[in-house]
Amino acid sequence: MAYPATSMVEALLAWRNVWKNKRRTVLTLLTIVVGLTVIIFSKAIHRGTNEQMINDAISADTGDIQIHEKGFWENRSIEYAFIPTDKIIRALESDGSIYAFSMRVQASGLVSSGDTTEGAVIEGVDPAAEARVTDIHRCILRGGRYLVPGDRISIIMGETMAHNMGVKVGDTVSMLSQGFDGSIAAGTFTIVGLFRSGNPEYDRSRVFMPLSRAMQTFTMMGYVNTIVIRLEDPTQMGRVRDSLMKAFGGRGSDLEIMGWDRLMPEIVQFISWQDVTHEVLYFILFIIVAFGVLNTIQLSVYERTREFGIMLAIGTRPAQIFYMVLAESFFISIAGIVLGVLAGSAISYYFTLHPLDYTRFQKEIEVWGINRTLLPARLELVDLAYTSIYMFALSLIFTLLPAFRAARLNPVKAIQKL
Numbered sequence: 001m002a003y004p005a006t007s008m009v010e011a012l013l014a015w016r017n018v019w020k021n022k023r024r025t026v027l028t029l030l031t032i033v034v035g036l037t038v039i040i041f042s043k044a045i046h047r048g049t050n051e052q053m054i055n056d057a058i059s060a061d062t063g064d065i066q067i068h069e070k071g072f073w074e075n076r077s078i079e080y081a082f083i084p085t086d087k088i089i090r091a092l093e094s095d096g097s098i099y100a101f102s103m104r105v106q107a108s109g110l111v112s113s114g115d116t117t118e119g120a121v122i123e124g125v126d127p128a129a130e131a132r133v134t135d136i137h138r139c140i141l142r143g144g145r146y147l148v149p150g151d152r153i154s155i156i157m158g159e160t161m162a163h164n165m166g167v168k169v170g171d172t173v174s175m176l177s178q179g180f181d182g183s184i185a186a187g188t189f190t191i192v193g194l195f196r197s198g199n200p201e202y203d204r205s206r207v208f209m210p211l212s213r214a215m216q217t218f219t220m221m222g223y224v225n226t227i228v229i230r231l232e233d234p235t236q237m238g239r240v241r242d243s244l245m246k247a248f249g250g251r252g253s254d255l256e257i258m259g260w261d262r263l264m265p266e267i268v269q270f271i272s273w274q275d276v277t278h279e280v281l282y283f284i285l286f287i288i289v290a291f292g293v294l295n296t297i298q299l300s301v302y303e304r305t306r307e308f309g310i311m312l313a314i315g316t317r318p319a320q321i322f323y324m325v326l327a328e329s330f331f332i333s334i335a336g337i338v339l340g341v342l343a344g345s346a347i348s349y350y351f352t353l354h355p356l357d358y359t360r361f362q363k364e365i366e367v368w369g370i371n372r373t374l375l376p377a378r379l380e381l382v383d384l385a386y387t388s389i390y391m392f393a394l395s396l397i398f399t400l401l402p403a404f405r406a407a408r409l410n411p412v413k414a415i416q417k418l
Contacts (some may be wrong), residue, residue, distance in 0.1 A: 014327035017300060025332065028296040033343060035289035039282050039387055040344025041377070045356070046278050048378035050271050054260065055234075059135040060197050061206075061418045062263045063102075063228035065244070070256045072225060073263070078107040078180055081223035082255060090249045092229065095234045100132035104226040105214040107185070109177030111207060112159070120126040120157075120207045122177060127151070133230040136195055136208070144169040144193030151210045151269070156193040158203035167191060173209075187217050203313050236259075239284025268415020286394055294398040297329050301402040308406050309414025322407035329399035337388050345384065351377040 018025055058064055066073075067088070072080035084103060092101050105124035110117050127147040131137045137146040140156065143381070147154055155173070161299040167173060171191050189209065197203055231240060237259045245257050261268050301308070308321055355376035 011327055014324045015331055017304070017324075018328050018331050021303075023192075024296055024299065025413075028292050028332055029336045031292035032289050032333065032395075033300050033340040035285050035292075036337060036340025036387060036391060037344040037347065039285055040341065040379070041347050041351075042278065042282070042386070043383045044344075044348035044377035045351070045375070046274065047380065047383070050274070051161060051378055052375055053267060053271070056198070056240055057264055057267055058234070058260055060199060060202065061132050061134060061136070062260055064231040064234055064260055066242070066258050066418060067227040067229070067231040067248075068225060068256050068258070073256065073258060076106070078105070078109065078178060078218060080226060081105075081180060081220065081225050083222055084224055084227060085154070088227070088248065091244060092227070095240060095243065097231055097233065099230045099232045100113075101131065101229045102126055102129035102226055103211065103224045104130075104228060105218055105220055106225045107177045107218055109175055109185070109232065111161070111165070112174045112176070113165050113167045113171065117203065118161055118165055120161065121173075121205050121209055122175065122207045122209065122214075124209050124218070126209040126211045128139065130228075133228050136197060139195040139197045140193045141196055144191075145254040146193055147208060147210055150208075150331045152213055153187070153189050154192040155189040155207055155209045156195055157191060157207045158201040158205065159194045159196045160200065161182040161205065161207070162191070162194050164204070169194060174314040175216065175217075179217075180221065180223060181219045183219055185218045187213075194398050216388035222372045235396070286390060289391065290394040290398045293329060293395045294402070295334060296332065297325060297399050298402045300328065301325060301406045304406075305409065305414050308409050309411045309416075312409060312412040313415060318407035321409075325400055325406050326396065329395055329403075332394050333395035337391055341388055342389075344387075345379060348377045352379065 024122040069082045070079040092098055103126060107122050109120055109122050111120045111122075112118075125147070127137075127149055131146070134144070140146050141159060144156070147156060155175075162168065165173070169191055172188055173191060175185075175187050175189060195203070209217075215222075229240075231237060241257055241259045248255050250256065311321065312318065355374040357374055
């Protein structure tokens with residue numbers, strides 16, 4: 001029955017000892033608070049930037065999931081095409097996680113105006129369906145328009161391509177490519193709009209035309225190269241992809257169903273590299289903060305060596321000394337973690353409402369596929385939990401050494417210490 005009372009006494013003594021040197025304790029608390037605030041805010045910015053990068057890439061072109069004939073994505077040739085059967089359409093329409101889907105015809109070709117010729121990726125899209133899957137219709141520059149149902153000879157092209165060719169809205173260009181049946185696909189089209197997506201490669205090489213005209217120009221005979229899918233919740237990509245693979249015959253199917261992670265491996269690699277870099281930096285910050293706690297407890301134990309000797313001499317058990325020192329670290333760590341989480345969350349929430357403005361670095365960040373210069377922070381509870389638990393565990397681990405030293409003191413020698 002004496003143990004709870006004893007534990008309470010040890011806790012009260014530990015709390016008293018924490019504030020024996022107020023300046024040192026406050027500095028240690030500030031170390032924990034500042035360290036956690038920086039880590040939490042950095043995690044929120046890192047997560048927000050990554051999600052923005054993925055969302056920009058998905059909304060610009062790839063969607064969350066794409067369906068092709070096997071081999072299309074590797075070869076990017078119009079020869080790899082499939083018929084969107086009723087079975088495929090029913091499977092897409094019956095999945096509640098799918099927000100919209102759009103069919104495309106895609107071919108490589110040449111676009112010419114006068115003496116200027118540029119290589120291009122020519123895509124035939126259904127204007128209404130494509131507008132629900134990607135955001136290219138939002139990128140049309142002033143003075144032009146997006147494709148509309150009923151267009152026959154209208155196209156839109158990237159701003160950079162138009163600049164390189166010396167053409168503008170209203171001009172006529174010629175197109176030359178290969179048809180699905182091996183025939184020559186050619187035609188003359190009118191530019192009705194120019195777009196600036198923020199992706200330099202995209203703006204330099206992409207041309208869009210109505211799907212109905214692409215079917216005719218490339219002699220597709222009802223075949224398409226791609227079905228692009230946009231999900232209600234991007235986090236469901238893996239489940240929906242696996243579900244569609246099963247519905248279409250699994251690995252034995254003639255179709256390949258690819259999520260954005262396979263469609264854009266360079267972004268996945270970049271994010272993975274960033275994750276590793278940030279984790280190393282976080283670990284360094286954690287260690288710095290933990291050493292701050294260690295320094296405080298170590299000095300506290302050293303200054304109270306004689307006090308511990310007297311306590312041991314009058315019958316205090318070494319285990320009680322050990323737990324009392326741990327309790328001091330516990331109080332400091334908990335107080336610092338609570339304040340750090342509050343400060344980090346508050347700053348992160350502010351930058352969620354008021355995103356960081358990188359407008360002056362627009363050209364640099366466009367290289368990574370980010371076309372928005374306002375990057376919000378994105379704070380997750382898992383980040384708060386992980387950061388708090390990791391900081392708390394490190395603080396206690398770093399306290400074990402001075403706690404063991406205090407518990408193993410020789411009472412006689414400790415009392416003799418000035």
